Amino acid sequence: MKRKVTLKQIAKELDVSISTVSRALSNSKEIGEETRQKIQAFAKFYNYKPNNIALSLKNRKTKTIGILIPEIVHHFFSTVIRGIEIVANKRGYNVIIGLSNESFSKEVINMEMLANGSIDGFILSISKETLLKQDYHHFKETISQGIPIVMFDRVVNEVDCDKVIVDDFKGSVNAVKKLISTGCKNIALITTMDYVSVGKLRTQGYLRALQESHMNPKASLILKLDDSLALEEHLDILENEIEQFFRCNAKIDAVFAVNELYAVTAMKVARKLNFNIPEDIQVIGFTDGVLSKHARPSLTTVSQHGQKMGEQAAHLLIDRLELDDDDESDTYIDENEIDSDFKTVVIETGLIERDSTK
Numbered sequence: 001m002k003r004k005v006t007l008k009q010i011a012k013e014l015d016v017s018i019s020t021v022s023r024a025l026s027n028s029k030e031i032g033e034e035t036r037q038k039i040q041a042f043a044k045f046y047n048y049k050p051n052n053i054a055l056s057l058k059n060r061k062t063k064t065i066g067i068l069i070p071e072i073v074h075h076f077f078s079t080v081i082r083g084i085e086i087v088a089n090k091r092g093y094n095v096i097i098g099l100s101n102e103s104f105s106k107e108v109i110n111m112e113m114l115a116n117g118s119i120d121g122f123i124l125s126i127s128k129e130t131l132l133k134q135d136y137h138h139f140k141e142t143i144s145q146g147i148p149i150v151m152f153d154r155v156v157n158e159v160d161c162d163k164v165i166v167d168d169f170k171g172s173v174n175a176v177k178k179l180i181s182t183g184c185k186n187i188a189l190i191t192t193m194d195y196v197s198v199g200k201l202r203t204q205g206y207l208r209a210l211q212e213s214h215m216n217p218k219a220s221l222i223l224k225l226d227d228s229l230a231l232e233e234h235l236d237i238l239e240n241e242i243e244q245f246f247r248c249n250a251k252i253d254a255v256f257a258v259n260e261l262y263a264v265t266a267m268k269v270a271r272k273l274n275f276n277i278p279e280d281i282q283v284i285g286f287t288d289g290v291l292s293k294h295a296r297p298s299l300t301t302v303s304q305h306g307q308k309m310g311e312q313a314a315h316l317l318i319d320r321l322e323l324d325d326d327d328e329s330d331t332y333i334d335e336n337e338i339d340s341d342f343k344t345v346v347i348e349t350g351l352i353e354r355d356s357t358k
Contacts, residue, residue, distance in 0.1 A: 064093060065120065066095075078306075098110035162313075176284075179357070303351075305347050
């Protein structure tokens with residue numbers, strides 16, 4: 001039984017480029033008759049077959065982008081969607097939005113459904129359950145089918161694709177140093193479990209800011225919360241956890257929280273315990289959403305610039321889609337030939353100062 005070969009292997013055996021093999025197999029007149037016949041004979045002898053699934057998906061353009069997000073009510077994700085839509089519409093694309101609800105299985109189902117000829121590419125933020133399981137097969141399979149992916153906010157190194165992130169680490173360093181500059185000595189951190197990459201980076205930024213300011217981090221001032229406490233039905237438990245944390249650390253004079261829900265809840269607990277904000281305790285949260293603007297007092301935040309992130313993600317995806325359209329060598333798609341020239345765009349954060357800090 002003859003071994004199955006790929007475009008790459010044919011090119012190596014005959015000492016020609018992959019694009020030459022691809023053009024010869026599509027009977028392009030750009031390739032000399034002798035070379036064409038030799039390549040076609042070699043491919044026929046080894047029963048070479050193109051990846052027909054990927055080929056059909058590649059050639060059937062829908063001018064539609066699939067957006068897959070963990071939750072719809074989060075202000076940050078709504079601003080990212082706005083940015084994607086602005087760029088997509090300007091460049092002649094429509095968008096379809098899928099929701100994973102932080103579920104691995106829903107994420108897989110959404111991708112399989114949309115990848116079945118409905119969309120040309122994905123822009124997505126990974127669900128928390130997927131990050132916990134560390135199972136990324138659905139992303140890799142989608143890419144191998146010729147459907148490009150751009151990840152934003154929550155990204156992983158294990159998947160080769162374009163990415164758009166904010167500088168979570170630097171943003172956190174700057175936020176904590178702001179608290180230090182106003183004289184805070186006992187700065188608490190309210191964060192997530194480490195499997196969520198953004199929470200881990202923001203925690204690292206907190207620790208770096210303390211170290212650079214010659215302040216020793218204290219384990220007693222770090223509260224790590226399960227992400228399920230952010231659900232509406234668990235908000236009372238979240239509040240109780242933070243209240244117990246405050247009662248065990250009476251000297252806290254500042255709080256840095258890795259999201260605005262934790263920050264706003266911390267302010268609520270502080271007021272309940274008769275602390276004045278910002279006179280007794282200052283608070284900064286990551287992500288500038290609706291809660292931050294309407295909290296009392298209004299919350300100082302690290303802005304992720306969600307709309308800009310969405311715009312950048314849309315440009316990256318559409319540029320790649322249209323580059324692929326212009327590349328004649330993609331007539332045949334080999335699952336082993338995936339573009340490695342991927343970009344990671346880093347969006348700088350900004351500190352929006354409001355009434356919760358001095």
